[in-house]
Amino acid sequence: MDKKLVFFGGTFDPPHAGHVEAADACIRELSPDKIIVMPDFIPPHKKTFFAASPERRLEMCKIAFSGKKGVSVSDEEIKSGEKSYSYITIKKLAERYKDYKIYFLMGTDMLVSFGEWKNPEEILRFSEPLLVVRGGEGQTAEETIAEFKKKFSSPVTALGFCGKDISSTEYKFRLMLGLDTDGFLTEETDAYIKREEIYKADEKFVYVRENLKQTRVEHTLGVMLLAIKYAKRLGVDTEKAMTAALLHDCAKYSRPEDFGTAFDGVPEPVAHQYLGAYVAENILGVKDEEILNAIRYHTSGRPCMTLLEKIIYTADVLERGRNFDGVEYLRKTTDEDFETGFLTVLSWCFAHVSKSKKQVYGLTEKAVEYYKIKEKI
Numbered sequence: 001m002d003k004k005l006v007f008f009g010g011t012f013d014p015p016h017a018g019h020v021e022a023a024d025a026c027i028r029e030l031s032p033d034k035i036i037v038m039p040d041f042i043p044p045h046k047k048t049f050f051a052a053s054p055e056r057r058l059e060m061c062k063i064a065f066s067g068k069k070g071v072s073v074s075d076e077e078i079k080s081g082e083k084s085y086s087y088i089t090i091k092k093l094a095e096r097y098k099d100y101k102i103y104f105l106m107g108t109d110m111l112v113s114f115g116e117w118k119n120p121e122e123i124l125r126f127s128e129p130l131l132v133v134r135g136g137e138g139q140t141a142e143e144t145i146a147e148f149k150k151k152f153s154s155p156v157t158a159l160g161f162c163g164k165d166i167s168s169t170e171y172k173f174r175l176m177l178g179l180d181t182d183g184f185l186t187e188e189t190d191a192y193i194k195r196e197e198i199y200k201a202d203e204k205f206v207y208v209r210e211n212l213k214q215t216r217v218e219h220t221l222g223v224m225l226l227a228i229k230y231a232k233r234l235g236v237d238t239e240k241a242m243t244a245a246l247l248h249d250c251a252k253y254s255r256p257e258d259f260g261t262a263f264d265g266v267p268e269p270v271a272h273q274y275l276g277a278y279v280a281e282n283i284l285g286v287k288d289e290e291i292l293n294a295i296r297y298h299t300s301g302r303p304c305m306t307l308l309e310k311i312i313y314t315a316d317v318l319e320r321g322r323n324f325d326g327v328e329y330l331r332k333t334t335d336e337d338f339e340t341g342f343l344t345v346l347s348w349c350f351a352h353v354s355k356s357k358k359q360v361y362g363l364t365e366k367a368v369e370y371y372k373i374k375e376k377i
């Protein structure tokens with residue numbers, strides 16, 4: 001069995017530069033006879049943001065990996081029309097390619113949850129993990145690999161290559177928000193997506209793009225990515241988190257009179273939360289009260305907030321573009337425990353406004369009372 005076959009599965013929605021670099025590293029370091037790139041079938045109930053059709057994902061893979069030695073793109077999982085399980089695909093490949101040693105390409109970040117996959121032992125019976133080192137959260141790649149080896153007593157091959165941390169989701173959001181997408185994809189894939197308008201911005205993205213300055217759009221993107229991360233971790237609907245984050249500052253530069261409305265007694269920095277909810281509901285057709293409330297109270301907070309409201313409130317303060325003194329401490333606290341993090345962020349914001357001698361908005365006072373954080377400051 002000296003012939004080598006690498007199985008490279010994934011959603012590839014779209015295939016990004018990190019995927020292509022992983023294939024290049026494989027070719028360079030392992031010289032496999034075959035690399036089979038196989039986009040998976042996405043079950044209808046699986047939540048993905050702005051999923052491209054299976055045909056488009058296949059086509060994008062063909063473009064992204066074109067001209068690479070030994071690489072072919074397979075429609076096998078997509079054609080099957082049902083949820084793709086790696087153990088089934090790997091077993092089929094092992095039966096078909098009897099004289100090949102099969103490698104299963106994946107990122108070290110995926111090893112962490114490997115034990116929760118369907119029939120992990122079956123995967124390891126027919127193939128060997130071929131690892132691209134990727135920065136996950138918490139432990140280092142070496143620790144992850146060591147833990148995996150101990151748990152599954154399986155050999156692994158690690159490529160001497162550190163994969164770029166690229167997110168297909170971020171690429172799609174950037175594209176739809178009109179931000180630059182340089183370096184995310186191969187030029188050919190990027191050009192194909194733009195030419196064919198595969199990921200078309202809906203009216204909410206268009207509204208944000210057309211009504212906010214670029215720096216505010218970048219901030220919005222940061223809030224979206226962080227809110228989705230928190231939502232995933234806390235079991236909150238990621239679609240709702242995405243929409244609320246996208247629209248939270250949509251009225252940042254608008255005035256109530258522009259829409260023939262008024263918010264009396266609301267300090268100027270707070271007014272845009274109410275106006276944002278107004279725009280979301282009346283102009284962009286958002287009817288979900290949970291989403292509207294997350295927008296409506298994202299600056300002030302309020303007593304008895306829902307988890308979604310807390311997520312948007314916290315992500316707004318901690319998104320990656322923020323660099324005020326103490327932000328790292330707040331991020332760490334929130335990563336360790338979300339509720340504690342939220343309370344710490346709320347108290348930090350309250351102290352910040354109080355110190356600046358600006359008027360503290362009544363609702364914020366009430367939130368601080370409600371969560372009994374005054375004495376903690």
Ligand SMILES: [Fe+2]
Nearest residue numbers: 248249298299
């Ligand atoms: Fe805001």
Ligand SMILES: [Fe+2]
Nearest residue numbers: 219248249316
């Ligand atoms: Fe914001």
